[in-house]
Amino acid sequence: MMQKTGVIYQGFRSEKELAEIPGVPSDERIKKGSVAFIECAQEIPCNPCEEACPYGAISVGKPITNLPKLDEDKCIGCGSCIAACPGLAIFLVNASKSKGEVSFPFEYYPLPKKGDEVDCVDREGNIVVKGKVLRIIKPPKYDATAVITVVIPIEYIKIVRSIKRLGRS
Amino acid sequence: MKTTDIAVIGAGPAGLSCAVEAAKSGARVTVLDENLKPGGQLFKQIHKFFGSREHRAGIRGFRIGQQLLEATERLDVQVLLDAAVYGIYEDRLIAYITDGRDHTIKAKKIVLATGASENALAFPGCTLPGVMGAGAAQTMINVNRVLPGKKIIMVGSGNVGLIVSYQLMQAGADVVALIEAAPKIGGYGVHAGKIRRAGVPIYTSTTIKEVLGEEKVEGVITASLDEKWQHIEDTEKRFEADTVCLAVGLSPLTELAWMAGCEFTFIPPLGGHVPIHDRNMESTLTGVYIAGDITGVEEASSAMEEGRLAGVACAESLGYYNEKQALALKNEIWDRLDALRTGPFGEGRFTAKLKQLEARRQLA
Amino acid sequence: MRVLHHPILGDETRKIDATIIVDGRKIPAIEGEPIAATLLSAGIKKFRETQKNHKPRGIFCAIGRCTDCVMTVDGIPNVRTCVTPVKDGMIISTQKGLGEWGGKK
Ligand SMILES: Cc1cc2nc3c(=O)[nH]c(=O)nc-3n(C[C@H](O)[C@H](O)[C@H](O)COP(=O)(O)OP(=O)(O)OC[C@H]3O[C@@H](n4cnc5c(N)ncnc54)[C@H](O)[C@@H]3O)c2cc1C
Ligand code: SF4
Ligand code: SF4
Numbered sequence: 359m360m361q362k363t364g365v366i367y368q369g370f371r372s373e374k375e376l377a378e379i380p381g382v383p384s385d386e387r388i389k390k391g392s393v394a395f396i397e398c399a400q401e402i403p404c405n406p407c408e409e410a411c412p413y414g415a416i417s418v419g420k421p422i423t424n425l426p427k428l429d430e431d432k433c434i435g436c437g438s439c440i441a442a443c444p445g446l447a448i449f450l451v452n453a454s455k456s457k458g459e460v461s462f463p464f465e466y467y468p469l470p471k472k473g474d475e476v477d478c479v480d481r482e483g484n485i486v487v488k489g490k491v492l493r494i495i496k497p498p499k500y501d502a503t504a505v506i507t508v509v510i511p512i513e514y515i516k517i518v519r520s521i522k523r524l525g526r527s
Numbered sequence: 528m529k530t531t532d533i534a535v536i537g538a539g540p541a542g543l544s545c546a547v548e549a550a551k552s553g554a555r556v557t558v559l560d561e562n563l564k565p566g567g568q569l570f571k572q573i574h575k576f577f578g579s580r581e582h583r584a585g586i587r588g589f590r591i592g593q594q595l596l597e598a599t600e601r602l603d604v605q606v607l608l609d610a611a612v613y614g615i616y617e618d619r620l621i622a623y624i625t626d627g628r629d630h631t632i633k634a635k636k637i638v639l640a641t642g643a644s645e646n647a648l649a650f651p652g653c654t655l656p657g658v659m660g661a662g663a664a665q666t667m668i669n670v671n672r673v674l675p676g677k678k679i680i681m682v683g684s685g686n687v688g689l690i691v692s693y694q695l696m697q698a699g700a701d702v703v704a705l706i707e708a709a710p711k712i713g714g715y716g717v718h719a720g721k722i723r724r725a726g727v728p729i730y731t732s733t734t735i736k737e738v739l740g741e742e743k744v745e746g747v748i749t750a751s752l753d754e755k756w757q758h759i760e761d762t763e764k765r766f767e768a769d770t771v772c773l774a775v776g777l778s779p780l781t782e783l784a785w786m787a788g789c790e791f792t793f794i795p796p797l798g799g800h801v802p803i804h805d806r807n808m809e810s811t812l813t814g815v816y817i818a819g820d821i822t823g824v825e826e827a828s829s830a831m832e833e834g835r836l837a838g839v840a841c842a843e844s845l846g847y848y849n850e851k852q853a854l855a856l857k858n859e860i861w862d863r864l865d866a867l868r869t870g871p872f873g874e875g876r877f878t879a880k881l882k883q884l885e886a887r888r889q890l891a
Numbered sequence: 892m893r894v895l896h897h898p899i900l901g902d903e904t905r906k907i908d909a910t911i912i913v914d915g916r917k918i919p920a921i922e923g924e925p926i927a928a929t930l931l932s933a934g935i936k937k938f939r940e941t942q943k944n945h946k947p948r949g950i951f952c953a954i955g956r957c958t959d960c961v962m963t964v965d966g967i968p969n970v971r972t973c974v975t976p977v978k979d980g981m982i983i984s985t986q987k988g989l990g991e992w993g994g995k996k
């Protein structure tokens with residue numbers, strides 16, 4: 359049987375779905391520098407991302423089931439929206455340098471350390487490439503959600519969405 | 528005999544929100560809960576909630592629970608714990624047991640906010656130790672901080688199944704697979720995305736054929752289902768697992784409402800037989816209100832709104848709010864409830880709730 | 892197994908401060924936690940045997956509804972261990988069938 363693709367069958371968004379949702383920035387914008395990549399593809403009653411953005415780059419409006427729309431020119435890639443999203447569906451991508459960067463929310467124990475080499479995974483949890491941890495931020499206002507940034511080969515910025523959970527000692 | 532203005536039965540998100548809202552008006556409120564600690568299911572919900580700011584979106588459930596408890600203290604709400612209510616009699620006399628002894632309390636208004644219980648599922652091996660409700664596992668990891676097992680199979684892809692899978696991994700367990708009998712994932716894609724990213728496979732059109740083990744769960748055999756929900760031959764898969772969690776729906780806990788004499792209607796999307804209520808959450812019995820999962824299973828955010836609604840309505844009918852004040856508050860709450868019941872996931876519940884109100888109108 | 896570290900709830904701050912005796916075996920516990928939690932922390936999953944077929948049972952609902960988790964506690968049968976708090980020195984036994992006052996059998 360052919361596996362049907364799409365979020366309701368596989369639990370993650372297919373490339374086709376991603377191409378159609380209003381939270382995904384253009385390739386040109388990604389090349390210019392860090393920008394939010396919002397993988398929210400279903401009309402659920404939710405809008406904290408809209409409030410979290412200090413630059414007004416995300417709009418949901420009314421009804422709150424609208425998909426979040428990204429204004430890629432207003433977004434400065436600050437990452438404030440990542441930890442605000444209860445769906446953990448917002449990432450940050452950056453293709454302005456020779457290496458790519460992806461930031462993602464991470465809520466497991468333990469956390470990696472800055473500089474660690476880590477196994478980077480795609481939306482299905484497959485290890486696809488090694489990456490290096492550039493940054494981990496976890497201020498109190500994120501309420502226990504860490505935001506990790508990894509450096510990876512540039513062709514992986516639309517593929518890598520997390521790291522493999524580290525073992526507990 | 529003990530008396531109170533408003534007696535709220537159940538100290539979950541619905542009951543506590545109701546108590547806080549009613550107490551704000553100046554009413555005397557007493558909450559009764561059978562547990563030793565208040566909060567209902569709220570303290571096991573450690574994820575950030577959806578909704579908008581007014582629904583406290585982005586805040587973790589257990590923190591909302593703490594805020595609600597602080598508010599009950601500030602407002603002098605009396606919370607009676609270890610108080611299992613077993614009867615509601617004429618003139619709103621409530622009978623409950625504390626520490627093995629009988630007690631009664633008489634109230635001018637009663638709010639039933641008793642929540643829901645988890646459904647079971649029958650299959651060979653379903654009674655083996657290690658097969659449990661997903662909510663039971665959630666209680667163990669997030670409230671009691673013990674793992675029920677290390678290798679989990681989750682059954683059911685609604686939000687509870689997805690959330691609890693994620694939380695089991697946060698507590699240090701591995702989720703071997705999530706299986707779902709329907710051809711599609713039932714819960715939010717963003718919840719599914721979290722566990723897929725963590726490497727958990729989701730098998731749709733799949734069911735448990737058998738749980739293996741003598742004294743406890745040792746493995747699980749699954750099988751694929753065709754369009755008619757029949758096992759397809761030679762599709763068995765075997766998984767090593769020590770725990771099977773069932774997230775196959777919740778049923779409203781309605782015994783007290785039956786006993787009190789509330790009229791019911793049958794609405795499957797809300798979890799089966801549910802008490803009929805009006806826009807104020809008043810049941811078919813004057814002075815008996817209902818709120819939260821007992822009125823039809825939704826989630827904590829809508830339970831809290833329904834609780835507030837019942838709280839305002841009780842306060843109004845006791846004269847603590849005038850009609851205008853109450854209407855202003857109720858309008859805000861109705862708007863927030865409607866907002867939670869829109870979109871492809873909410874619409875079904877919106878229509879179901881309309882039916883429930885319609886049943887009330889037909890009676891009137 | 893206990894969850895000592897947690898990404899959201901933080902590190903465990905409670906201390907083991909009690910011991911319960913389960914079928915003769917000493918199990919370290921935290922006073923006030925449900926008995927069922929102590930048992931799971933020690934890897935004990937079978938709480939009782941059914942009356943007729945001696946089938947094993949463990950916790951199912953963990954909120955005091957299903958009665959699958961009942962055991963004999965300090966000589967009293969049919970105690971729901973998922974909602975009964977631990978007290979230091981409690982004596983607990985796997986319940987056979989409907990159990991018996993005094994906790995033999
Ligand atoms: C185990 C479980 C886990 C869940 N996990 C999630 C989740 O992670 N996310 C989510 O969105 N939803 C979850 N749900 C759905 C959940 O029902 C709602 O989120 C919400 O808790 C409903 O609130 P409530 O106040 O109506 O009921 P509850 O929170 O269930 O509170 C009802 C309270 O009433 C008490 N009570 C019942 N009968 C009596 C009586 N006769 N006398 C005295 N007290 C009584 C109960 O013990 C309980 O404390 C879960 C449900 C269950 C049952
Ligand atoms: S990254 Fe910063 S600027 Fe861009 S959408 Fe998010 S919060 Fe707004
Ligand atoms: S906060 Fe997250 S889940 Fe909610 S609408 Fe925004 S992107 Fe979607």
Ligand code: FES
Pocket residue numbers: 949950951952953954955956957958959960961971972973974
């Ligand atoms: S596990 Fe259900 S009553 Fe204890």
